[in-house]
Amino acid sequence: MSNSTAIDYDYSIAKAFTFATILFGIIGMLVGVILAFQLAFPELNNLAGEYGTFSRLRPLHTNGVAFGFTLSGIFATWYYVSQRVLKVSLKESPFLMGVAKLHFVLYFITILLAVVTLLSGITTSKEYAELEWPLDLLVVVWWVLWGISIFGLIGIRRERTLYVSMWYYIACFVAIAMLYLFNNMEVPTMLFANGAPSSFMHSISAYAGTNDALVQWWYGHNAVAFVFTTPIIAMIYYFLPKESGQNVYSYKLSIAAFWGLMFVYLWAGGHHLVYSTVPDWMQTMGSVMSVVLILPSWGSAINMLLTMKGEWGQLQSNPLIKFLVMASTFYMLSTIEGPIQAIKSVNAIAHFTDWIPGHVHDGVLGWVVFMIMASLFHMAPRMFKREIYSKSLMETQFWLQTVAIVLYFTSMWIAGITQGMMWRAYDEYGSLVYTFIDTVNVLQPYYTIRAVGGLMYLIGFFMFAYNMYKTATCGRVLDKEPTNASPMGA
Amino acid sequence: MFHWLEQRPFFFTVVLFIFVAFAGIVETIPDFAKQSQPVVGTKPYSVLELAGRQVYIKDSCNACHSQLIRPFKSETDRYGMYSLSGEYAYDRPFLWGSKRTGPDLMRVGNYRTTDWHENHMMNPTSVVPGTVMPAYPHMFDNKADVATAYANANTQKQVFAVPYDQEGMPKLGSWNEAKAAALEEAKLIVADMKNQDVKNAVANGEIPEIVALIAYLNSLK
Numbered sequence: 001m002s003n004s005t006a007i008d009y010d011y012s013i014a015k016a017f018t019f020a021t022i023l024f025g026i027i028g029m030l031v032g033v034i035l036a037f038q039l040a041f042p043e044l045n046n047l048a049g050e051y052g053t054f055s056r057l058r059p060l061h062t063n064g065v066a067f068g069f070t071l072s073g074i075f076a077t078w079y080y081v082s083q084r085v086l087k088v089s090l091k092e093s094p095f096l097m098g099v100a101k102l103h104f105v106l107y108f109i110t111i112l113l114a115v116v117t118l119l120s121g122i123t124t125s126k127e128y129a130e131l132e133w134p135l136d137l138l139v140v141v142w143w144v145l146w147g148i149s150i151f152g153l154i155g156i157r158r159e160r161t162l163y164v165s166m167w168y169y170i171a172c173f174v175a176i177a178m179l180y181l182f183n184n185m186e187v188p189t190m191l192f193a194n195g196a197p198s199s200f201m202h203s204i205s206a207y208a209g210t211n212d213a214l215v216q217w218w219y220g221h222n223a224v225a226f227v228f229t230t231p232i233i234a235m236i237y238y239f240l241p242k243e244s245g246q247n248v249y250s251y252k253l254s255i256a257a258f259w260g261l262m263f264v265y266l267w268a269g270g271h272h273l274v275y276s277t278v279p280d281w282m283q284t285m286g287s288v289m290s291v292v293l294i295l296p297s298w299g300s301a302i303n304m305l306l307t308m309k310g311e312w313g314q315l316q317s318n319p320l321i322k323f324l325v326m327a328s329t330f331y332m333l334s335t336i337e338g339p340i341q342a343i344k345s346v347n348a349i350a351h352f353t354d355w356i357p358g359h360v361h362d363g364v365l366g367w368v369v370f371m372i373m374a375s376l377f378h379m380a381p382r383m384f385k386r387e388i389y390s391k392s393l394m395e396t397q398f399w400l401q402t403v404a405i406v407l408y409f410t411s412m413w414i415a416g417i418t419q420g421m422m423w424r425a426y427d428e429y430g431s432l433v434y435t436f437i438d439t440v441n442v443l444q445p446y447y448t449i450r451a452v453g454g455l456m457y458l459i460g461f462f463m464f465a466y467n468m469y470k471t472a473t474c475g476r477v478l479d480k481e482p483t484n485a486s487p488m489g490a
Numbered sequence: 491m492f493h494w495l496e497q498r499p500f501f502f503t504v505v506l507f508i509f510v511a512f513a514g515i516v517e518t519i520p521d522f523a524k525q526s527q528p529v530v531g532t533k534p535y536s537v538l539e540l541a542g543r544q545v546y547i548k549d550s551c552n553a554c555h556s557q558l559i560r561p562f563k564s565e566t567d568r569y570g571m572y573s574l575s576g577e578y579a580y581d582r583p584f585l586w587g588s589k590r591t592g593p594d595l596m597r598v599g600n601y602r603t604t605d606w607h608e609n610h611m612m613n614p615t616s617v618v619p620g621t622v623m624p625a626y627p628h629m630f631d632n633k634a635d636v637a638t639a640y641a642n643a644n645t646q647k648q649v650f651a652v653p654y655d656q657e658g659m660p661k662l663g664s665w666n667e668a669k670a671a672a673l674e675e676a677k678l679i680v681a682d683m684k685n686q687d688v689k690n691a692v693a694n695g696e697i698p699e700i701v702a703l704i705a706y707l708n709s710l711k
Contacts, residue, residue, distance in 0.1 A: 045624030121548035189641035198641035209578025266513035277575035352590035424564035
């Protein structure tokens with residue numbers, strides 16, 4: 001059991017990143033809701049001149065939630081979990097403490113600059129790699145700082161064996177470093193301006209056309225893998241056993257799922273390029289490997305669900321367990337849905353339609369955001385030494401957001417398949433039945449349902465933010481940390 | 491073996507990196523060897539077209555429009571000949587997009603005119619009732635960044651050996667020559683436009699974003 005009183009963990013950085021998670025979560029999701037309403041009601045596009053159009057806001061939404069909200073959540077949990085499973089406090093090393101502080105400050109500045117530049121239309125256009133080269137360099141700096149923090153803490157650890165969560169955090173660090181560097185290879189054009197007063201910020205990709213697409217989706221798909229999957233699995237491997245007091249169901253399954261995921265995931269990027277101009281064998285490889293990917297994905301998810309074996313009663317009594325279990329369930333849903341969409345004949349219908357954002361959102365809203373919120377809910381009483389302000393608010397939030405996700409993905413499933421089928425509909429004379437605008441107008445009700453779902457989810461997120469704020473400021477003070485058993489008895 | 495690795499962070503990370511990097515190496519190297527050769531007749535963009543392409547990127551047109559026609563009858567009937575790899579040889583970055591909230595634009599230059607784009611960008615519903623596309627009136631005021639487009643083209647020429655200034659290919663020349671050439675090209679576009687402010691701007695030697703964008707869209711064939 002717990003002997004954590006021996007080590008005085010330092011949560012200042014984890015708290016700072018928790019604040020950033022909530023702040024960027026609100027901004028990113030608010031922009032998402034605006035986008036959803038703009039598709040349903042296009043008049044909303046021109047309320048803020050050129051800065052309020054769908055096209056300017058869309059990169060702000062994706063970058064805001066992926067690199068603002070999710071990365072903050074990853075760093076917040078990292079600075080909390082790492083100390084506990086490595087049995088070492090950040091306080092013990094003034095150097096690592098300084099690195100961690102600098103990491104936070106530079107990260108925060110980068111995200112703020114990202115908001116400004118993206119709104120001004122300064123973008124490379126490559127999805128999830130929109131930031132221009134000066135910002136890319138900043139990202140590299142704080143990513144390296146994070147690496148120093150990871151391997152520095154590991155270097156001074158007391159617990160010799162790295163817990164499963166550590167594997168996944170390391171994977172996130174290594175893979176994103178590789179992917180980000182290669183996909184953002186670009187040449188600043190001002191170096192070759194030849195006297196023209198050109199923009200300082202502009203750059204062009206080091207790859208052209210099909211090659212650029214190939215590198216981009218190798219990156220794009222695996223940014224999903226190593227931002228939205230591996231660090232989130234790191235969280236569930238720590239927080240679910242901690243919160244439930246249960247041991248992880250199977251060590252062997254966690255090994256098989258980890259190495260399986262590492263090997264297979266990188267192959268799957270090709271499914272974004274099915275029927276494009278990249279070579280056929282790569283498209284096929286992308287499809288096949290996406291289906292294989294079900295195994296390691298479900299391996300982790302099943303491992304987590306079976307960890308609750310014999311303790312399902314907790315689902316009723318503890319709203320936090322509800323978030324954790326629902327998150328792994330949504331993970332299973334979206335990791336079966338993705339492979340289905342990767343099958344060539346399905347992809348022919350699904351690609352370019354709203355089924356794709358539908359798929360992304362059941363994954364991110366149900367899995368990523370639920371896991372991050374659950375992790376922060378678990379951390380809050382331990383960081384702030386106060387009880388969670390309101391469990392009934394958590395309960396309400398859980399149900400509101402769950403219904404919101406269902407509205408979101410069901411409407412997008414229908415919208416996507418409807419439009420995909422209409423694009424290819426022929427009449428008896430061999431002519432296309434629908435003009436393009438016919439296939440857009442039919443989506444209006446689904447866009448509206450999706451926007452309402454998104455709004456409900458955002459309201460739930462405000463409940464989360466309020467609950468966290470109240471916990472930090474006026475929750476009932478705890479004289480000792482809430483108890484829990486595994487892992488590592490920390 | 492796994493127990494051993496889990497206690498040795500350095501070797502753990504090395505093994506992990508090999509696992510993760512493997513797919514990328516196998517997938518990218520063969521394609522980089524040959525797939526990107528230009529199709530016969532493919533030419534680099536002129537400076538004005540590149541300026542328009544930058545406007546397309548600035549306002550993330552690629553968030554809603556693809557430039558990739560898949561080899562299905564339903565797509566070739568709607569958009570024209572399916573895409574070939576070599577047609578993208580001078581696209582830095584590529585602009586295939588991943589979502590068709592609006593139609594594909596790979597060959598929009600074949601079936602839309604300057605006049606159509608002018609009306610559509612100012613007020614999309616006037617041309618396509620029921621459309622969800624935003625209006626882009628700011629493109630009629632903002633000036634296109636021709637200087638950056640020139641730097642863009644020159645970078646392609648110097649760093650990536652894109653054949654500007656060769657026989658039968660677009661001329662780049664010095665910045666002053668390129669600026670003058672872009673303005674001449676812009677005059678041809680505005681001749682088909684009706685917005686008086688835009689016409690005046692070009693007459694005064696300035697190029698509004700809309701003119702560059704239309705030059706780019708007309709070049710997509």
